[in-house]
Structures are given as C-alpha cells and as structure tokens.
Amino acid sequence: MTQSPPHRSEMGRIFRMPLPAARDTEDDEAARNERLRIHNLVRPEIIHSAFADDVHQGLSSSPKRLLPKYFYDELGSQLFDAICLLPEYYLTRAENEILARSAAEIVSAVGNSPVSLLEMGSGSAVKTRRIIEALLARQQSLLYLPVDISASALETSARVLLQSYPSLSIEAYASDYDTALAHMNFDAEEDGTHVLALFLGSNIGNFGRDEARTFLRSLRAVLRAGDALLLGADLKKNPAVLEAAYDDALGITAAFNLNLLARINREMDADFDLRAFKHVAVYNEKIGRIEVYLESRRTQRIQIRKLEMIVTLEAGERIHTENSYKYDMTELIELAAQTGFTRAQTWFDAAEQFSSNLFVAVETKGGTERR
Ligand code: AVI
Secondary structure: OOOOOEEEOOOOOEEEOOOOOOOOOHHHHHHHHHOEEEEEOOOHHHHHHHHHHHHHHHHHOOOEEOOHHHHOOHHHHHHHHHHOOOOOOHHHHHHHHHHHHHHHHHHHHOOOOOEEEEEEOOOOOOOHHHHHHHHHOOOOOEEEEEEEOOHHHHHHHHHHHHHHOOOEEEEEEEOOHHHHHHHOOOOOOOOOOEEEEEEOOOHHHHOOHHHHHHHHHHHHHOOOOOOEEEEEEEEOOOHHHHHHHOOOOOOHHHHHHHHHHHHHHHHHOEOOOHHHEEEEEEEEOOOOEEEEEEEEOOOEEEEEHHHOEEEEEOOOOEEEEEEEEOEOHHHHHHHHHHOOEEEEEEEEOOOOOEEEEEEEEOOOOOOOOOO
C-alpha cells in the first residue's frame, strides 16, 4: 500500500494526510491551485534591517530588551511547537478543548448569513479546522483568508487544507498584520456575507494593553457591523500555574528564550555565550502579565560584529524578552467596548483556564462599512 507523505502539524508532530479515495491526478492539483491565491507582502531585506535596528536599540537602552516577535525563526518556531505539547503549557490544549466541543455553537452565534473566515497569525491552522468544518456543515463553500508572517507555513497549511476540503478557497496573506489589513478589501462581498475573524492562541497576550487596543481597532476597521471576531485569551490565575507554564521542567521555554541570543549570534556574527544566561519567568500580579527575561549569570562583554556593537552586562542584569498578558472577564468586556465590538459570548475549557470570546462588531459613529 502506498503511504501518503508525512506533514508537520501545528504541534510539530508528524501526521499522515488521509489517503485520497482515488489517485491524485494532475487535474486535481490544477483544480486545487485554482482555489489558492497567495499575496506575498513580506520583504526579507526590510525584515532583516528592522531586526538589526531593534536589536541595536533594545540592547542600547536601559533596561535592556529584545522584542518577542524575533523568537520565531525556523528553530524558534519548532521550539514553540514543542512548548504547545508541554504538560505545563495548558493554553493550547485548553483552546483545542473549547473548539472541539463548541465550534458549531460558536459559528451559529455569528448568525445565519454565509461567512468568510479571516485568521490573523494562522500558522499551520490546525485549530482552525474545527471552525472550517463547522462552517462547511452549514454553507456550501467557504473563503478562508489566513494571514501569517511565514510564507512557507502559509503555503504548506493552505495545500493541506485544500486537499481536505474541496469546497474551500484560500486567499492567503504572507505579511505582518498591519500590512495585510491595509491590503484587505471586502467590498466585493455585498451579498450579505459576514466575516468571522479569528485571533487564537492568546496571541493578544503578547501585545501590551494599549497595543492590543490599537490592533483590535485596525482589525475592526476592515469589518462591518455584524461581523465577528473569535478572540482566544488566557485568563488570570494562580501565579504558580502561570509561572510553570512559562518555565517548564524540561527547559523547552528556556531554550525558546535563549534561541533569541543564538539567532543574534547566527545572523549578526555575535558571541553571546548561552550558558552565561538564565531563563527567568515571573508573574507580575499587579500588571497581570508573565514577564520573561534572560538574566546574566556574570559580568560579561559581548561583541555583535555586524552591528559594530559591544554590549556589557552586570551579573544579575536582565534582558526583558517577552510579556504575556492575562485577562479577566471585566477586562475582556472592556477591551471589546473600547475597540468597536461588543462581547457576545464566551466559552471556557472545563478547568476554566482559557477563554474563547466572540466579539461582534457594532455600529461606529463614522459609519460601519468595511474599508
Ligand atoms: C505565542 N504566545 C501566545 C505565547 C504565549 O503564551 O505568550 C508565546 C510563549 N512564550 C513562552 N511560551 C509561550
């Protein structure tokens, strides 16, 4: 028997694609290609120079900091996939549990009109399948618009999805969020179709509170009143549970954090000694966020040749690499109200650790039409 080729899932596991009933012909492939359009808006030279500028600025400031968006090079993305499998990192499992149980209820809460599905930060779109299946159970075809900075992740996930769902069409944006939103135009859809946007995985938590509002307002600007957003947000809880989720016993999150220095070594000809840094994750209860740092174990001097830069660190000095904000229901209701939405409904996992929130776009003063 012929085996179908292995593909990587969101969780980094190898899974086998279901074998097609008949042999996949060139015609099948051509038909799938017709259902796929990828807008590649990423300019690698701009990304590279932004990384250099941000590293220079972050390591020159006091306190020192590096931006979490740079965690996700190829190795960093694989380490994040491994984090999602850790017993301590409950977030992915909790959100999967909600979507597995409630996808049909979630899509019916969006209303009876046909829906187009937009996803910010789609990755390999494994969780999205639950929503796609729930939508296809009530409408004949579906347009899916995934946005992700990784063109290769987008293309791989799009091809797998197109093979699974013959009535799915994909218009993918390889891009950062702002650029993709600036390119989107749903005006052609004056046929009563609504948009359901997804922002899953507690990605909102990696934005500061103001940045989260700015992002949701830009997303709201491409939607019309009655369109919806499903927002996955991690909830405030016992600090010990939170700190374990960001400092696991196997040391995978530590490796994910340290890989940022390894990436600077690789891409900027630097000489960070990874063993001279300690991963630190603390819950700041007052602000409601996990703070992640790399703490220098000794006084040290690091050379970053491509930036012509010397960085000095005292023993115990920290580089702040990430915040992961946690929410409560009052904050989520307020967040919706401040960004042109109303919170319609929230679903929780059985342990009530995570929330999936349906925000519905409301009429705004300046009109409700999509841009
Ligand atoms: C991607 N993001 C939602 C993760 C989080 O939980 O903040 C990133 C992460 N950092 C360490 N562990 C996971």
